[in-house]
Amino acid sequence: MNNDFFYDEKPEISDKMPESLKTGLATASFIISMVNLLFFGMVFSFVTAPVAIVLAILSLVRHQGGKPFAIVSIVISVVSLVIFTLFTALFVKISPDMQYFVMNDTAIISEFSESGEIPAQFEKYKAPEYDKYWNAMGCEDFESFFRIFIESYRNMRGTPHNVPESSDDGEELVIL
Numbered sequence: 001m002n003n004d005f006f007y008d009e010k011p012e013i014s015d016k017m018p019e020s021l022k023t024g025l026a027t028a029s030f031i032i033s034m035v036n037l038l039f040f041g042m043v044f045s046f047v048t049a050p051v052a053i054v055l056a057i058l059s060l061v062r063h064q065g066g067k068p069f070a071i072v073s074i075v076i077s078v079v080s081l082v083i084f085t086l087f088t089a090l091f092v093k094i095s096p097d098m099q100y101f102v103m104n105d106t107a108i109i110s111e112f113s114e115s116g117e118i119p120a121q122f123e124k125y126k127a128p129e130y131d132k133y134w135n136a137m138g139c140e141d142f143e144s145f146f147r148i149f150i151e152s153y154r155n156m157r158g159t160p161h162n163v164p165e166s167s168d169d170g171e172e173l174v175i176l
């Protein structure tokens with residue numbers, strides 16, 4: 001009788017696999033996490049980061065190899081998810097002000113050019129807690145940032161500085 005057929009230890013499937021196949025989950029997780037990090041501004045980050053984390057955890061739990069890839073993948077995915085969440089929160093916080101500016105840009109630019117007054121909608125950004133952001137952009141305060149922003153916006157639209165944004169009868173001028 002052949003005793004090779006009867007033995008106590010069953011070989012694991014992963015023991016028969018080549019090393020390159022054992023690291024498949026970890027490698028896939030690493031690739032997904034790297035792509036996610038490079039393009040963290042995409043909406044898909046809320047899908048791809050958790051997928052990469054799940055694949056990495058499965059790889060670690062199954063002891064399949066590629067442990068360094070799996071660990072790095074988890075770290076990268078968590079970091080990219082945190083960055084994307086912070087940017088999303090910031091965008092949600094300032095988007096009403098951005099919409100207000102876009103909807104009223106002509107009036108805001110005209111008023112600011114004449115009086116130098118910042119509209120009440122944007123007064124909150126003069127608070128000292130925002131100064132670090134304006135300083136990081138090379139501005140003393142919000143007023144200097146707003147002045148630079150208005151000039152850049154006018155240049156982007158191609159509006160010369162000495163031409164009014166609207167005519168006397170309230171119609172917007174089209175500058176070619």
